[in-house]
Amino acid sequence: MAEIRLQNLAHSYSSQPREAADYAIREMDHVWEQGGAYALLGPSGCGKSTLLNIISGLLSPSEGQVLFDAREVNRLSPEQRNIAQVFQFPVVYDTMTVFDNLAFPLRNQGVPETKVTSRVHEIAEVLDLHPVLKKKARNLTADEKQKVSMGRGLVRDDVTAILFDEPLTVIDPHLKWKLRRKLKQIHEQFNITMIYVTHDQLEASTFADKIAVMHGGQIVQFGTPRELFERPQHTFVGFFVGSPGMNLIEVTPEPGGVGFGGQHHPLAGPLLARLPELAGRRLQLGIRPEFVQVSDEPGAGGMPADVVLVEDLGTYKIVTLRLQAQLLKARLPEDQSVPKGRAWVGFPEQWLMLYADDRLVEAQP
Ligand SMILES: Nc1ncnc2c1ncn2[C@@H]1O[C@H](COP(=O)(O)OP(=O)(O)OP(=O)(O)O)[C@@H](O)[C@H]1O
Numbered sequence: 001m002a003e004i005r006l007q008n009l010a011h012s013y014s015s016q017p018r019e020a021a022d023y024a025i026r027e028m029d030h031v032w033e034q035g036g037a038y039a040l041l042g043p044s045g046c047g048k049s050t051l052l053n054i055i056s057g058l059l060s061p062s063e064g065q066v067l068f069d070a071r072e073v074n075r076l077s078p079e080q081r082n083i084a085q086v087f088q089f090p091v092v093y094d095t096m097t098v099f100d101n102l103a104f105p106l107r108n109q110g111v112p113e114t115k116v117t118s119r120v121h122e123i124a125e126v127l128d129l130h131p132v133l134k135k136k137a138r139n140l141t142a143d144e145k146q147k148v149s150m151g152r153g154l155v156r157d158d159v160t161a162i163l164f165d166e167p168l169t170v171i172d173p174h175l176k177w178k179l180r181r182k183l184k185q186i187h188e189q190f191n192i193t194m195i196y197v198t199h200d201q202l203e204a205s206t207f208a209d210k211i212a213v214m215h216g217g218q219i220v221q222f223g224t225p226r227e228l229f230e231r232p233q234h235t236f237v238g239f240f241v242g243s244p245g246m247n248l249i250e251v252t253p254e255p256g257g258v259g260f261g262g263q264h265h266p267l268a269g270p271l272l273a274r275l276p277e278l279a280g281r282r283l284q285l286g287i288r289p290e291f292v293q294v295s296d297e298p299g300a301g302g303m304p305a306d307v308v309l310v311e312d313l314g315t316y317k318i319v320t321l322r323l324q325a326q327l328l329k330a331r332l333p334e335d336q337s338v339p340k341g342r343a344w345v346g347f348p349e350q351w352l353m354l355y356a357d358d359r360l361v362e363a364q365p
Pocket of ligand 1: 013024042043044045046047048049050051199
């Protein structure tokens with residue numbers, strides 16, 4: 001078990017990288033604390049697998065260090081690092097029984113057979129594999145095979161961390177939640193650092209205490225699911241996390257606030273004070289659909305908009321509005337009536353974010 005620290009880490013698959021675009025991982029520092037349940041979330045191609053393989057030792061980074069408890073492990077193999085990795089497709093020996101598959105990593109280490117037996121039974125218990133222990137692995141269902149893969153990772157009591165690379169891809173949708181819950185339970189029971197790679201925000205937030213969101217080879221935010229929702233540090237997090245994603249409106253500075261398409265929006269004092277230093281940067285207002293207020297009366301600070309579309313999704317509605325040239329989404333409770341035609345929208349100060357070149361502008365620099 002260890003703290004995993006990435007220091008000045010970068011990776012390029014090209015032997016002579018010249019520019020930022022040549023890097024699959026752009027320079028980063030990051031710490032995964034011992035015992036944490038983490039997710040690495042991002043779209044295809046953002047660098048998740050590359051980063052995971054660098055941590056496990058399947059890939060050696062072209063720049064920087066990987067430290068386990070302050071000890072550099074750059075040149076150590078996954079076995080030497082004591083890392084277990086579970087991949088999209090289960091890695092099991094088809095001709096062996098489930099028992100022998102689970103016992104394999106221990107027998108490899110020369111663990112006495114009595115200890116092998118007791119440990120295999122312990123892991124089989126946790127993963128509900130007892131009924132199939134004597135079956136040949138080739139006769140198992142996909143989810144049973146993936147449980148065996150996980151079990152092989154868990155069976156050694158000296159693993160530093162378990163890394164999961166989209167482990168539920170081949171699992172039936174109705175079994176996914178069961179396995180996810182099982183993983184969470186295992187994490188609580190074994191206190192092992194777990195890093196779970198996924199492009200699915202639901203999977204990330206049900207498994208992890210903290211999520212690292214990756215975009216373009218960088219971790220753009222590392223926070224709890226709630227932090228990612230309430231205070232996205234980067235426009236990409238606003239857009240990628242949440243359903244639908246955050247509304248983003250390109251704005252220009254104006255006296256007292258910002259403007260877009262002839263519409264003025266005031267900013268609170270501390271943010272307003274930061275505007276002069278942001279001159280020349282691309283500014284965007286961000287507001288999540290959940291926080292857009294929609295009313296049939298102007299009220300205080302309401303901006304006139306047109307209702308373009310109402311989608312009834314059972315327990316809530318998604319309303320599309322046109323505010324100047326801007327299309328906005330609002331997520332409203334099922335029982336809230338939606339004005340017909342003309343509506344007034346408001347952005348509560350607490351939930352209104354300002355971004356400069358895609359980074360959140362904090363009220364206090
Ligand atoms: N072996 C390789 N050689 C060259 N480029 C690679 C190699 N593996 C990945 N890349 C590139 O590195 C970038 C990051 O890829 P990576 O597989 O790490 O992303 P990912 O987020 O895991 O995506 P996915 O979920 O599709 O696997 C991509 O641009 C990809 O094309």
